[in-house]
Amino acid sequence: MGPIGRLSRVFHHLTRRMGETFARHGLNAAGFDVLATLRRSPPPHALSPGELMSSMMITSGTMTNRVDQLAKAGLVTRRSDARDARRAVVELTDEGHKLIDAALADHVETQKSLLTVLSSDEIAQLDAALFKLMKAAEDS
Amino acid sequence: MGPIGRLSRVFHHLTRRMGETFARHGLNAAGFDVLATLRRSPPPHALSPGELMSSMMITSGTMTNRVDQLAKAGLVTRRSDARDARRAVVELTDEGHKLIDAALADHVETQKSLLTVLSSDEIAQLDAALFKLMKAAEDS
């Protein structure tokens, strides 16, 4: 079947497992990604939709949709930039901050448990190969 | 960022690249998977939707949808099993046979080119790690 087919299967399995973790916090993978990216950004944990888009691999329409839902759930706020009226700024609310901290902790555990079947050497090798593939794909 | 995040990015890149190959033959990844699976099955290249489902990671509703479209395009036929009226049988048409042979050849080339950044040792290590992850996920 080959490595690419296997990679696809593994990806789907991991996605499902991680989705269960997100669901425990009332999130899906899409929402989690946005909140986690905001959380990693320096205080006040705010980025524009465009900045969020470039770090995830999604289009603008998808981003609008994601932010809409998170805003409706009260986890982020969307306001317009005073300096540049084209820009919007998406910022974590207190509630969103608390939620993503809890979800992140849970997620780290899930990821660890998913990788327990590999030794640290194997993980390093896997990661190195994936890194090469990623670089090659993103450069071209 | 960790191996899992990288795996996700690599998966999305590969998916997009392979999708371009499929598109050249008027297919998408979904249709290609079905046709390729039928092609691999022994003559007369026919399987039930359930058999197709278990080898891909999709649900029954998705399978129905995929077969419907391929049938509309004249690439497969759907008939009912004489022995068991619950079963349906999906079979490659001549046209589907020709198309998937061409698409498969093209796809093999694409896959090869995607992996050229890795040595054969690296590919073997990657594959071994993915295999372990796959087994672990599918057993639990």
Added chain:
DNA sequence: CGGCATTATCTTGACGTCAAGACAAACGTA
């Protein structure tokens, strides 16, 4: 200053997928 290309975001319509359940046929057991 005026016009034009650029940048940033949002809108629309279509697609593929899933989960849950509907339906029909086949099987097993009393």
Added chain:
DNA sequence: TACGTTTGTCTTGACGTCAAGATAATGCCG
């Protein structure tokens, strides 16, 4: 034989995504 369970497929409704285009503000250059 009759009936409940299991099996195999299809239907429905919702969701996340994308591509293409609309909208609006900005910056640049003549």
